[in-house]
Amino acid sequence: MSEQNKGMAAPEQITYSNFLFYGCWSGLALMIVTYLIYVLGFMGPHVSMSEVVRLWSQPVHEYLTQGHAPTGWDWVYLLGKGDFLNFLGIALLAGLTILCYIPLIPAYLKKKDPIFAILALAEILVLLVAASGIVGGGGH
């Protein structure tokens, strides 16, 4: 009887859970810190507060064109600005699942479970494609 059928989580499931736990709370802590840096004015924003408040009721393309806001990964070049510094925490949360999936591949291969290793690899590829911004780009 496997661990799973004795009511215990499988080892790869525990590893995933540990990655998720530390990553999630680090991401949230980072979000709070960067948000405070932004709203308390320790770092100037790329799009001024008055502009953001004016543009957030408009469709996204208005925000992008009038606010000169970046799309895709171009926010990385604006990490020196308070508003885009917040993307560090957001990207960590959005990328966490990809990191959690990586150890699943060797774990399933070790268990001689190639189907699940392929499923894990395919999921990483799907999430990487989504994250890369290869498909689509720019506002509508």
Added chain:
Amino acid sequence: MKRNVRWMHVLTGAVVIVLLLGVCAWAGGDGDVAAQMAEAAGQGSSMPWWGWPIILLFFCFILGIIAVLAGVGGGVLYVPLVSGFFPFHLDFVRGAGLMVALAGALAAGPGLLKRNFASLRLALPVALIASSCAIVGAFLGMALPTNIVQLCLGGTIMFIAILLLVSKNTAHPEVKKQDALGLALGINGAYHDPSNGQLVEWKTHRTLPGLLMFIIIGVMAGMFGLGAGWANVPVLNLMMGAPLKVAVGTSKFLLSITDTSAAWVYLNKGCVIPLMAIPSVIGLMLGSFVGVRLLAKAKPAFIRYMVIGVLLFAGGKALLKGLGI
């Protein structure tokens, strides 16, 4: 103990009042609380820029409490209510809604996986289908005109409300024989039920039709920026035969994968504005934390019916907005 109960009643009352006031304001203003807010925010309002994030933080805190008590995810309440009450365009509300649903699912994941209430063997095949389709849904949502998305959102929200009202999930569905696909993928498991200390073993049936349903669920999750727990649970439980606790746990965990793919699409398209998205995430997380503590004492039937009512109303309003009425 009495003080706790009284405190809980006061808090629940406050939640009800806030929600009802909001709904009344929304209804009374011919929908145009949002437009008035937008106008006020955009053109020389006396409201300082930091007013909106603070209001949003408290609003989402209360939403977080209600969501837990009603047993729904945050996104399904966040998107229709915030797009109705607040001055933000639907593009940004959907982007923030996905971040909210994602953060909630990521935070719940570790506990669910360790207790075996979420099963990786069940989640991995489902997640691959749902997350691929969520990307397609996110692009559809971004490509279609706002009024069409609003119309579809309205229909979906009303459907969810009806589903919540009529669906009767089964704690332990009877699965006499596992189907070939479920058997080949080894989709089975067991967990210790803390309510009776018993080991509950489970396996799935109707695995292929169940997996195919996640094509539709993934597209809808990506298109509207909703978590899709409302759809995952009935499919996993009623269709595939997973016990309710495993269906709920795996569904919540699944959102962390499905919403990741859609969240990246919205992020890459510039639809995440930190000034509004981060207070939403933090408010909902804190509200969920308080909600979980209240859950042990609460009798959430009333809250549940209230949420169904609010969803019906929000869905109807979104439908009318989409029709330009």
